[in-house]
Amino acid sequence: MATNTIEFSYDILASPDKYIEKIRQIQAFKGNKDITEGIGLQSHFSSGPPNLPYMKASLDKLASTGLPIWLAEVDVAKHPNQPVEFHRMCLTDYDYKNTPVGDVVDKLIDEWKTRMVVATTDAEGYFETSLYLGRL
Structure with a gap:
């Protein structure tokens, strides 16, 4: 699906609410009653440090679906003092x-x-x- 779901609070097209909206849309399709579901995320923090409060709030919001969440990739850009x-x-x-x-x-x-x-x-x-x- 979309990127930036847990990285950037200003990306309204990929917000947790939009992600959940898409999940509900998929669940509503005829014949999808018993499908296996999960949430898979990749997070690439390339500009500045991660916004940890936003990440936690986003993950909490996604967890409210009751679906398992996999963080397939999480990386943060190197800082000069690394x-x-x-x-x-x-x-x-x-x-x-x-x-x-x-x-x-x-x-x-x-x-x-x-x-x-x-x-x-x-x-x-x-x-x-x-x-x-x-x-x-």
């Missing part, structure tokens, strides 16, 4: 090869991931277990 070594926190280098931080995250995911499970259901055909959902 440390030179900021890249040490990145998971990959410019060639998408793991950095030491990326190795730590991969190791953690490998430790937490669900291994193959062999199980038997109970008399009613149920099996219950705890699984890693892929969220850190």
